[in-house]
Amino acid sequence: PYEDPRSRFLLDDARSALASSTDRYDLIFSEPSNPWVSGVASLFTVQFYERVRDRLAPGGVFGQWFHLYEMEDRLLLSVLAGIDATFTDWSAWQVGSGDVLIVASMDSLPKPDWSVAADPGIAADLSMAPRLSAGSLASLFLFDRRVMGPLLADWPRNTDYQPILDEGAERARYLKKAATDRK
Numbered sequence: 001p002y003e004d005p006r007s008r009f010l011l012d013d014a015r016s017a018l019a020s021s022t023d024r025y026d027l028i029f030s031e032p033s034n035p036w037v038s039g040v041a042s043l044f045t046v047q048f049y050e051r052v053r054d055r056l057a058p059g060g061v062f063g064q065w066f067h068l069y070e071m072e073d074r075l076l077l078s079v080l081a082g083i084d085a086t087f088t089d090w091s092a093w094q095v096g097s098g099d100v101l102i103v104a105s106m107d108s109l110p111k112p113d114w115s116v117a118a119d120p121g122i123a124a125d126l127s128m129a130p131r132l133s134a135g136s137l138a139s140l141f142l143f144d145r146r147v148m149g150p151l152l153a154d155w156p157r158n159t160d161y162q163p164i165l166d167e168g169a170e171r172a173r174y175l176k177k178a179a180t181d182r183k
Contacts, residue, residue, distance in 0.1 A: 014030060014048070015043065018048075018051040018052065018054075018055050021055070024056065024060070025055055025056060025060060026056075026057050026060050027061050027062075028052050028056060028061075028063070029063040029065075030062070030064050030065065031063075034070070034169070034173075035075075035165050035169040036170045036173045041166035042160065042163075044082070044158055044165050045082060046082040046157050046158070046159045046160075047159060049062075049082055049083055049086040050086055056105070060105065060106075061104070061105050061109075062087070062103070062104045062105065063102070063103055064101070064104065065099060065100075065101055066099070066100050066101075066102060067098055067100075068098045068179040069178050070173040070176060070177060070178065071178060071179040072172045072177045074164075074168070075164065075168045075172060075179070077151070077152065077155050078155065078156055079158050079165060080092075080102070080148060081152040081155040081156065081157040082157040084145060084148070084149055085152075085157055086104075087105060088105065088107065088108070089104065089107065089108050089145055090102055090105070090109070090144065090145050091141065091144035092143050092148075093140045093141055093142060094140045094142055095140065098178070100142065112137070114132075114137045114138065117133075117134075117137065
């Protein structure tokens, strides 16, 4: 994608960049630092997601990275509740032992086309990783709006005005919590 002339990258403070432009994007990917870092939790709020939604082109997709380590279930659910309230469709995928990727859109998300992993350029980039198959990629699916929506409908949302994540992330880090704990 870095060499593709159709691609244009914007590396900037996300909230400022989205607020100061009316450009539309096919893809917006947010991989901020951990939310216990000062100011970062504001990139996981309903207000931020509304700005993202308003800057997506028709059919555009938003990707939100989120970590599960040093995190609590209630904090993760407050972020998911904000995404659920803002986007028409979304799904969550395991992308590491302690990381998830939430993919969201205002349109129905299409079924993933895993054949992209066979593209020669992508296959070359992934040659150091274990061989990927459609089955191994599909197994990374965790849940989606259809599964979690009923729970999230009444769950408190992380907002600029009710900063649940900002207030709880440092505590979860200090206590070494994990959203994957089964306790």
